[in-house]
Amino acid sequence: MTNLLNTVLVTILMMNLFALGTSRILAVTRIVALQGVLLGLIPLLVHKHLTIPIALTVVVAIVIKAIVIPSIIMRALRDAQIKHEVKPLIGFLPSIILGALATAFALLFAGQLPLAGNHYYTLLVPTSIATVLVGFILLVTRYKAISQVIGYLVLENGIFIFSMLLIEAMPLIVEMGVMLDLFVGIFVTCIIINHINQAFSSMDTRRLVSLKE
Amino acid sequence: MAYVMILFPLFMAGVALAFPSNRLRPWLLPLTAVIYSAATVFVLTQPDLMVTAKWLVLDPAGRIVLLVVSTLFLFCSFYTVGYLQYRKERSNRVFCACMLGFLGIMSVVVWSHHLGLMWVAIEATTLVTAPLIYFNRTQRSIEATWKYLMVGSVGIALALLGTFFLAYASLQTGLESNLTFEDILRDAPQLSKPWLHAAFILLLVGYGTKMGLAPMHTWKPEVYGEVPGVVGAIFAGGVTSCAFLAILRIYQICIAAGESAYISRLLLFMGLFSMVVAGLFMVNQRDFKRMLAYSSVEHMGILVLGLGIGGPALFGTLLHIVTNGLTKGVLFLSSGNIHRAYGGKTTDVVTGAMRRLPLSGTLFLAGFLAITGSPPFGPFISEFAILNGAFSMGRFITAAMFLVLLLLVFIGMGATVLKVVQGRAPASVQNTPYRDGWLTAAPVIILMGMVLCIGLYIPAPLDTLIKDAVCFLEGRP
Numbered sequence: 001m002t003n004l005l006n007t008v009l010v011t012i013l014m015m016n017l018f019a020l021g022t023s024r025i026l027a028v029t030r031i032v033a034l035q036g037v038l039l040g041l042i043p044l045l046v047h048k049h050l051t052i053p054i055a056l057t058v059v060v061a062i063v064i065k066a067i068v069i070p071s072i073i074m075r076a077l078r079d080a081q082i083k084h085e086v087k088p089l090i091g092f093l094p095s096i097i098l099g100a101l102a103t104a105f106a107l108l109f110a111g112q113l114p115l116a117g118n119h120y121y122t123l124l125v126p127t128s129i130a131t132v133l134v135g136f137i138l139l140v141t142r143y144k145a146i147s148q149v150i151g152y153l154v155l156e157n158g159i160f161i162f163s164m165l166l167i168e169a170m171p172l173i174v175e176m177g178v179m180l181d182l183f184v185g186i187f188v189t190c191i192i193i194n195h196i197n198q199a200f201s202s203m204d205t206r207r208l209v210s211l212k213e
Numbered sequence: 214m215a216y217v218m219i220l221f222p223l224f225m226a227g228v229a230l231a232f233p234s235n236r237l238r239p240w241l242l243p244l245t246a247v248i249y250s251a252a253t254v255f256v257l258t259q260p261d262l263m264v265t266a267k268w269l270v271l272d273p274a275g276r277i278v279l280l281v282v283s284t285l286f287l288f289c290s291f292y293t294v295g296y297l298q299y300r301k302e303r304s305n306r307v308f309c310a311c312m313l314g315f316l317g318i319m320s321v322v323v324w325s326h327h328l329g330l331m332w333v334a335i336e337a338t339t340l341v342t343a344p345l346i347y348f349n350r351t352q353r354s355i356e357a358t359w360k361y362l363m364v365g366s367v368g369i370a371l372a373l374l375g376t377f378f379l380a381y382a383s384l385q386t387g388l389e390s391n392l393t394f395e396d397i398l399r400d401a402p403q404l405s406k407p408w409l410h411a412a413f414i415l416l417l418v419g420y421g422t423k424m425g426l427a428p429m430h431t432w433k434p435e436v437y438g439e440v441p442g443v444v445g446a447i448f449a450g451g452v453t454s455c456a457f458l459a460i461l462r463i464y465q466i467c468i469a470a471g472e473s474a475y476i477s478r479l480l481l482f483m484g485l486f487s488m489v490v491a492g493l494f495m496v497n498q499r500d501f502k503r504m505l506a507y508s509s510v511e512h513m514g515i516l517v518l519g520l521g522i523g524g525p526a527l528f529g530t531l532l533h534i535v536t537n538g539l540t541k542g543v544l545f546l547s548s549g550n551i552h553r554a555y556g557g558k559t560t561d562v563v564t565g566a567m568r569r570l571p572l573s574g575t576l577f578l579a580g581f582l583a584i585t586g587s588p589p590f591g592p593f594i595s596e597f598a599i600l601n602g603a604f605s606m607g608r609f610i611t612a613a614m615f616l617v618l619l620l621l622v623f624i625g626m627g628a629t630v631l632k633v634v635q636g637r638a639p640a641s642v643q644n645t646p647y648r649d650g651w652l653t654a655a656p657v658i659i660l661m662g663m664v665l666c667i668g669l670y671i672p673a674p675l676d677t678l679i680k681d682a683v684c685f686l687e688g689r690p
Contacts, residue, residue: 113407116385132374139367148363155367159374166377169384173329173392176373179336183366186340 002121005045008038009127012161013103016134019154021096023084025147029073032153036065039160046124046164053171061160064181069153072185076146089141099134106130116165124164131158149187156180214256215265215324222249222317229309238309239297242290245313246283253283257678268327268393273682274465275323277531278458280678281538282319284663285450288656289443292546295652296443299553307344314341315447322455326394331459332369332376335423338452339365345444346436357432357439364432368422372459375415379466382408394462398688401469409467413476416463417483423456426483426517427490430510434494437506438558442549445502449509449545450538457516457534464520465686477521481611484518487511488618495625499559502552504629505544508584511622512537518615519599526602527683529595532667535675536583536591539664543580546657547573551633554647560629565638572649574634576657581630583664585623591667 015035019028040062043054077083090098106129113125135155139148156177163174225245232238256262256271257280263271271279293312297305318341321334339362346358376392382404383390383397390396397404422429437445467476491511498504512533519530548558550573555563566574583590586597596619603612667675 113411114385114405116381116387136367139363145359152363152366152370155370159370159377162374162377162381166380166384170380170391173377173380176329176333176376179333180366180370180373182340183336183362183369187362187366 005042006121006123008042008045009123009161012038012157013127013130016103016131016154017096017099019150020099020134020137021092023092025077025082025084025144025150026074028147028150029070029077032150032157033066033070035154035157036067036070037062039065039157042161042164043167046122046167051171053175054167057167057171057174060175060178064178065153065157065160069181069184073146073149080146082144082146088143088147090137095137095141098137102133102137103130106133119165124161128158128162131155131161134158145187149184152187153184156184214252214259214262215269215271215320218249218252218256218320219317219324221245221252222313222320226310226313226317229313230306232306232309235301235304235306238305239294241309242293242312243287245316246287246290249316250283250287253279257674265324267395268330269324270326270394271324272326273678273685274458274461274531276678277534277682278454279320279323280675281454281535282323282451283316285446285538285542285660286316288542288660289446289546291652292549292656293443295650296441296549296553298652299647303348303350308348311341311344312447315345315451319451319455322458328376328379328392328394328397328462331462332373335372335420335455335459336369338455339369339423342444342448342452345447346440348441348444349439351439354439357435361432361436364422364429368419368429370419371415371422372419375412375419378408378412378415379404379463381405382412397466398469401466402471404466404470406470406472409470409472410475413463413467413472414479417460417479420456420459420463421483421517424453424460424513424517425506425510426513427487427510430487430490430513433510434503434506437509437545438500438503442502442545442547442552445505445549446542446545449505449541453509453513454534454538457513460517460520461686465688468523468686469688473523477523480517480521481608482521484514484516484521485611485614485618487514487517488615488622492618492621492625495622495629498625498629499561501548501560501563501629501633502558504626505541505548508544508622508626509541511618512541512584515596515599515615518611519602522599522603522606522608522611524602524687525605526599527686528679529598529600529602531679531682532598532671533592533595535679536595536664536667539660539667540580540584540590540592542660543576543657543664544584546653546660547577547580550647550649550653550657551577554645555642556645560632562639562642563633564636566634569638569642570649572654573657576654576661578630578634579661580664581626583661583668585626586619589665589668591664594668594671 015031019031022028040058043057047054107126110126132155135151138151142148160177163177167174229241318334318337325331343358343362347354380392385405386403388400425433488511491507495507519526551566552558554570583592586593
């Protein structure tokens, strides 16, 4: 079970790096959707018995992270007719390297933290911290509003992975993570129906500079 | 009682959404605020009403924030009616509903004794206040809303991770934990230290973003620069106080866990850094609303600094929540009046506010003197108490830096404020429709009176309230 779980977690780490290195926003969205599916499966691997709160977490996570949000992001992409992230603050290759460094840092940092007995052999903590960091890198280095939203989604996935450590003791607290999805939903709806698109015509947050100091 | 204080404003928010008349709708705010304030006074005098459930308790620290926010909201609600009379061209449906919704959610923050519930409530304050920023529907206000949501939601995400870390800190040592504040406070000494340290940093950064501590303050000048004055007052006195309450909770847990040395270093650093950033950006600031935003960053820094000093400075820190909240109300409301009368908010167009608006101009000047800690106003007493605490703890360097930074802020802010109030008003602004009226001036005068009153004499009930809260924070009975 632990082996399978760690395989899934390593796959998630690979996906992070892929998301950092691609300029096609559609491809990144697909990767993040796939990541959502894998995340939804983690509770089944962490747990031996299937209880109702866990089944609920699985269903809710997969529906929201892998279906609902990616499909509204794709709709926003279609409406706004954008395909590529234009020149990010840090190039695609350097950001992969940065992501790899962040992953290494997460592994080292997680090594310092004591874990409860049955969590010792899993990569949950380092994967979670690495994913949060990668999400943060995406968020601050990309200019397109929609890429920033995807970055936030990755950051949030990292938090979801951490919550798996608590799923046994506090199953309902884990559901709080779902509240974060609310933000993502709001951001994307903002972009679709709201005026970022009309007002700035290209959904490029670099245009949001009239308030710069 | 908690349910009444939470559900009543939310119910009124629903009424505001359904209410047909744009002209009469703003009056729902004062109506709600008066009843809410009466409820606040009632609950503060009835100790047996303060526990509704294990996870809904009005503790001494919460009482202070509740008192500040409901007082501020009361005056802002009357001001809002006056303000919206000048904005008849725009539907105020969402504006009124969000203001009332904020009041309800603020009650959840204040009452919640469960770290998860508190997190949900603080997230909800972000969501419910975002439409208020967007009220003017200009390109700049969209920018400000986007930035607020983006920065705020990252902060909220980090705070959630911190909450999870804290939960794991108790799980890892095999404690039965459920994140109720009482339980976690009781188990604090047994919590796993490395996880607690990491949780504290994440929660400080997360809720600090919501408070607007540097370097996570970047949303503040944008938002405060664009919002109507009354929303600025609610943000600077209400939203930030709620976020500070969250930090107080974490502080208390760490103190109970015996980690005061570790956290006080971080708090002192964050506090002084915020003051430095605010002081530097305030120098030569031409936009007086952005100047107020940096002043808010500075005062959040002072609050965190006071917490970092701890011990004898705690009284001053808690008093500073009150004095800062009320003075920020004066400043934002009077600056809103000036903005409206001049149709601009930079010192290029705004001069001679004393002549154009004798009342608002004077109040703005008095508010400036108060917030920079000049006697005989309230913030002087609270800042002096913090300084005194720093000296009696032997933190001389901190105290010296605190004084120098206060001076820097005084000079930077003074230059802008004097440009605004002094001189001759340009002829063009004499014809703008705004005149100081009852609804837009009286609330500010009363708030200023309260700030002055606290400076001269701290009323006995407030004094007891703060002393209780100090004992509560230090874990003394």
